Amino acid sequence: MARGLNEFKYMTFDVVGTLIDFEGGITACLAEIAAEAGVSIDGEEALALYRQARYMPDANLFPDDLARVYMVIAPRLGLPAEEKYGARLRDSASGWQGFSDSRAALADLAKSHKLIAMTNARRWALDHFERQLGSPFFVTFTADDTGTEKPDPAFFHKVFDFVASRGDSKGDILHVAQSQYHDIGISRALGMTNCWIERRHAQKGYGGTIKPKHFTVPDYHFTSMADFAAAVRESLKERT
Template identity: 70%
Template sequence: MTKSLTTFKYLSFDVVGTLIDFEGGLTSCLKEIGTESGVEVDGEEALALYRAARYSDATDLFPDDLVRVYLLIAPKLGLPAEKAYGERLRDSAKSWKAFPDSVKALADLKQHYRLIAMTNARRWAFEFFSKELGNPFHAAFTADDTGTEKPDPAFFHQVFDFVSSEGASKDDILHVAQSQYHDIGISRQLGMTNCWIQRRHAQKGYGGTIEPAEFTKPDYHFTSMVELAEAVRIANEN
């Protein structure tokens, strides 16, 4: 039986794709470059190319890796394959927007839990994301802090060690994420309770996120952060 939402002390969050609209940020920047170059960029095509380029053996930490990725996908999109444009795509992360429901939902959830960010992004980028989200986090773990990326179990174990230092355990954490590949599957394998925020529920495919080898049925399933916040509110009133 799935544990009640009232039993958790912490909510751990994937950030990019769950709270920050990275697909919108990526495609917006690529379309701007396309407009300047007289090329119409299809957003879904760009995301598919990004996904294929991003998940290779030559990847660097995110979002620094966007420079390399851009140079790979630009010719296929008809865009100028110049490093300066790749750097522009990387730097666009500084202005990526939160999903419309993220800030309010996090503020509401913060009244009930300690919020932990778990992101494959580098610390420099996370600082911009956190500010965009209203700096709601009790603690944050980035690729720079952990030396690895999800779905590596080592990333999660560092979070387990942190909550242990505060007298809690992984059983006190509800892990919230949109990525089946990076978060939902591995959190299940590690014995965590998880919550899938299906951001692409109205779209086909996995967009900019790698497709999992197999689908993991989550403990909780919502299509938005506001639905999670509302479920928590109701649980606390009952």
């Protein structure tokens, strides 16, 4: 049985996809380029092509890799295969929006827990995302800091080492994320308690996120950050 939501000191968060709407950001930018070129695109098709290109062996760190990804998917979408548009897709990350419930939920959760960001995005992108989210994090870890990307266990062990330096352990952490592939499966394998925020609950498929080989049943499951934060509030009331 999962532990109570009031029993954790820390909450670690995936950022891109859980808190920041990267799918909306990518498809919006591609739609703008398409409109300028006089064509139209299907958003879900674009995300499927993005997903395939993103996980090629020659992929770079995110979101820098979007410049390369664009050149791969543009011909398939009927878009102009020009590097300036790849750079535009990459740079669009600085304007991606948080989900409508992210900022308020994080502000609420930060009152009772230490929030830790764990993102495969590079530091320059997280700087923009943090401003979008109201700078709620106690500490942040990016691919630049860890030298690797989730689901590599080494990323998680960097966070475990930080928590240990404060006299705590991974048992004091609740890991919160939307990606089964990058977060939920590996957090379970590492013995963490996890919470799945199923952002695509009303949509079919995995969108821009790679499909996991095996689905992992999470310890907690919500379809929004608002519902998750509300459950945490109720749990804290029960403790008092």
